[in-house]
Amino acid sequence: MDKYARMQRDLMLMEQNGKVSVPEPASAIVPDEKARLTFAVWGDPQIAYWSAFRSARFLAACRDLANCASPLDALILAGDITETGDASEYRMTAQILNDVCPNAFRHFLCVSGNHDVRLRNYRKQLSVFNDFIRSVPGGIPAGETRHCHGVQIKGYRFLLMGSDRATFEGAYISAKQLDWLDEQLTLCDGKPAFVVNHQTLHDINGLPQTWLGKGKWRGSVGWESDKLRAVLEKHCNVIFITGHLHYGVSAFTYEDHGAFKALSVPTVGVVNHGEETTDTQGYVLSVYDDHILARARIFGEGRYLDADRPNAEIVIPIE
Ligand SMILES: [Fe+2]
Numbered sequence: 001m002d003k004y005a006r007m008q009r010d011l012m013l014m015e016q017n018g019k020v021s022v023p024e025p026a027s028a029i030v031p032d033e034k035a036r037l038t039f040a041v042w043g044d045p046q047i048a049y050w051s052a053f054r055s056a057r058f059l060a061a062c063r064d065l066a067n068c069a070s071p072l073d074a075l076i077l078a079g080d081i082t083e084t085g086d087a088s089e090y091r092m093t094a095q096i097l098n099d100v101c102p103n104a105f106r107h108f109l110c111v112s113g114n115h116d117v118r119l120r121n122y123r124k125q126l127s128v129f130n131d132f133i134r135s136v137p138g139g140i141p142a143g144e145t146r147h148c149h150g151v152q153i154k155g156y157r158f159l160l161m162g163s164d165r166a167t168f169e170g171a172y173i174s175a176k177q178l179d180w181l182d183e184q185l186t187l188c189d190g191k192p193a194f195v196v197n198h199q200t201l202h203d204i205n206g207l208p209q210t211w212l213g214k215g216k217w218r219g220s221v222g223w224e225s226d227k228l229r230a231v232l233e234k235h236c237n238v239i240f241i242t243g244h245l246h247y248g249v250s251a252f253t254y255e256d257h258g259a260f261k262a263l264s265v266p267t268v269g270v271v272n273h274g275e276e277t278t279d280t281q282g283y284v285l286s287v288y289d290d291h292i293l294a295r296a297r298i299f300g301e302g303r304y305l306d307a308d309r310p311n312a313e314i315v316i317p318i319e
Contacts, residue, residue, distance in 0.1 A: 003049040003088035010052035011059065011092075021060040023302025028067035035286035035293075037154050039074035040065065040105070041196075042282040042299070043243025044267035046115060047093045048083035054269040059096050060300030061268050061280045065104035067302065072284075073153055074138075075105040078243035078265050079113025079162075079198025081132070085120050090132035097136050108139040112147050112162045113198035113244060114169050122166045148177050150184050156287065157188050161197040170222025171199055178224070178231055185235040192237045192287065192318055195260075200242040201225045205264035206252025210245045212273065219245055232260040237318055239292065241265060248276030249296040253311040261316050263294060276309065292316040 001009070014020050031038040045058045065075065082089035097108075110133055117125055123145075130141035142149040147162025159181060163171035185193055200207065202217055202225035211219025221228055232238050238260040246267040247253075252274075255262045266272045266281035280300030286293045294314040296305040305312040 023064040025067045030069040037287040042268035043265035044080040045269035062100040064299040066101040072105040074107040077110045080115040094135045173224040210247040248272035248274040251310040
């Protein structure tokens with residue numbers, strides 16, 4: 001039996017044993033008609049050929065999307081779609097999305113994480129990654145030579161970053177990519193722009209504590225962190241969305257740094273650290289003319305996080 005067949009069998013066994021939750025349609029996401037744009041963001045599905053638990057969490061979260069009252073403008077995965085970058089893991093991810101919630105979102109955007117690119121030939125893995133994105137309806141792949149690319153949805157720019165080489169834990173953000181980001185943000189001319197990268201910056205979103213306190217630079221982009229920050233700080237209304245930390249919604253999740261706002265999204269597929277350890281956490285963002293509302297949601301349980309929890313509801317000002 002190959003890896004993919006084993007993954008299917010193991011998930012089916014989880015389902016038969018009642019270990020995959022089924023969110024109630026009654027508490028589904030209802031996109032606000034007054035919002036210009038509504039989308040969901042998940043960090044780190046990290047689907048692994050050896051873990052049916054991750055597939056089960058992802059499946060439960062997808063069921064919540066399937067219940068949506070109307071399609072979201074986008075589903076965004078903020079990196080580490082898979083654990084090892086194996087084709088079987090991407091196939092499983094796509095199969096769940098396509099079987100469970102094929103009509104839940106109009107666009108499917110992904111950035112790669114360190115687990116997607118590590119220990120692999122960069123070009124070949126980029127091709128595998130793009131094939132995966134293409135296999136999901138609404139998927140918008142990157143180009144043939146690098147992960148970073150821009151997508152326009154309803155007049156809003158999404159700038160999807162990605163390491164320019166196969167790094168193990170951080171990311172290598174080349175000068176070329178930094179120049180590209182700067183140019184793209186200049187074109188936005190102050191209109192809200194969503195920059196999605198797998199790793200956050202050095203020393204923000206609770207680092208190093210949110211990486212369980214190990215290592216000065218660990219958990220962040222790495223050596224190019226300050227250069228990336230300098231680009232973000234040149235502009236305004238930049239929403240910088242990241243994953244990687246596997247840290248539940250907390251006081252560290254959102255930070256307003258003036259020019260850019262840093263939103264660190266928990267993992268949807270793996271166990272979250274911190275005070276809020278519930279599985280399948282993520283965010284639903286509704287964009288209005290003068291603000292963005294980001295609501296933390298426990299997708300696998302079909303409910304928003306209690307509003308009294310830190311950063312359960314974030315109002316991001318648009319200046
Ligand atoms: Fe990661």
